[in-house]
Amino acid sequence: MNNLVFAWRNLWRNKRRTTITVTAIVVAVLMSTCMSSMQEGMYSKMIDNVVKFYSGYLQIHHNNYWESKSINDVYKPDETFYAQLDSVRDIVHYVPRVESFSLISTGENTKGGAIIGVDPESEDRLSELSRWIHKGECLKQDDDGILVAVNLAKNLKIDIGDTLILLSQGYHGATAAGLFPVKGILKFPSPDLNNFGAYVDIRKAQDFFSMPGMVTSTAILVNNYSDVVNVKNELVTKLQNSYSIMTWDEMQPEIVQMIEGDRAGAVIMKAVLYIVVGFGILGTIIMMVAERKRESGITVAIGMQKRKLQTVMFYETLYMGFLGVFFGFLLSVPLILILLNNPIPLPGESSEVYEKFGFEPVIYFGAQARVFVNQVITVFAMSLLISLYPIIKIRNLKVANALRA
């Protein structure tokens, strides 16, 4: 008799108990998968909000720019530079930007803020700038106007049609001064961005900072999240150290930290869930071993090596884990697919809180591999741990005592 078949039949001696135990694992897998999916969906959304809608997945800077953030550490992208970018297959789109700080004044009120010079049409394909127009309209090519983030506009007490005075320092100490009529108010899904600054046409920004044809950064959109590292490596080789190439997580370490922190918190919750289920499985295994004590004694008495008996009981434990994961999967995959395509809108009150903090009041789900893989690993590890119980029990089994049981 094959050990696997033997174990399988043993598993179904007590159909009801096995079914209950497997069901408990299924529920745990299902709950944990949904929770992970929700987390990952939230993280992706967060990364999307800040990364996709602002920094891009990668940026190319002058070698000193990230350290100095100085308007002197800029570069002039030429034909060959763009040709290199075009030759990288996974790059979907790239945009030139001029970013610096400036005093922004209405004459009465003055604030400091970021000024971002963008190519309106091109930028729209990367950060979907026009999507966040709250009031007024978006910039057109070679527009003279300025778009102001909503909180900044509130602080400056300005509205569409007002004119802003910008004062700053330009390239190599040149004085930068200019007048920009307010064309639109921007409202982003992230509170940071809403305090952040103002957008102008890139050519106007280059004039303003006295740096014609030059940019502070080129932001890059890639096909897929997972291509980022490859694209970076390819760019490093192609651009040969003349530029610094940074990925979104290098530029936004706070987001990465926040996500890691949140994951760690969630791990504790899942651990509690799995420990409860783990004790359920252990209980079943303990009963299984106890009620088969005499029978185990007989099989060893008639000549079955303990190792073989241990193997059989080991398989029984693993079977339970596998069945749980299998059916947990079978149920969770369609569920996650449905949730993936149908994000859950938050009801009334909580939605207001979310919106106040600039988040979309919607729960998004994710279907990253880790959502599923982690459950498999956890249940498998748990089964391995629990299987130690029968293994030790059989090792210590005294045949003569077992027969008297």
Next chain:
Amino acid sequence: MKVIDIKNLTKIYNDSEYKVNALNGIDLSFEEGEFAAVVGPSGSGKTTLLNIVGGLDKPSGGEVIIDHTNIGKLKSSRLIDFRLKNIGFVFQAYNLIPVLTARENVEFIMHLQGKPKAEREKRMKDLMSAVGLSDRIDSRPSKLSGGQQQRVAVARALASKPKFILADEPTANLDSKSTENLLDIMEKLNKEENTTFIFSTHDARVVKKARRVITIEDGKVVSDEIRK
């Protein structure tokens, strides 16, 4: 030919609060082809004796020699193999593995011995017909009566062609008809296959069938009589 040689065997159970001298110097030997009963009052040490002779428990003193091997000296996994090759067991009840059919239970030991399929199959069929259960080959134990289960257990014990079979009260849970039937089968197989049977019992009708009756009391042999 001598199959078992027991010399000055003692067993002291020490694990509980007070110690029990279950066996107090047993000297016995068994020849090939014997059909022997071990009798004695409850607590006299029958089970203890059979367990030690079968290598299921360790003696406190003395030795059990089977086929030139002092089995008390064997390491646990070697001892399991030794049992597999040399000793057949029939216990009082619930001998069979419940998730296996009668056929699989009988073939189980041959499987462990690594016997080829054709040989297993033939031996199983022969034995199942010898115990009169040819038509119940594919039944699980729960579908068999207590007597039928014991007959399958006897078939299983014989399957590996052991040097001898130890049966501790094999009929204790059976009615008189099944008892007689089981004893007849054991006797028949004892003759046909020349397998040595050693069984313990309380039942006078079983004792009557034995060709040798060993009586023990308080862990000592008080009589050893050979009949017929």
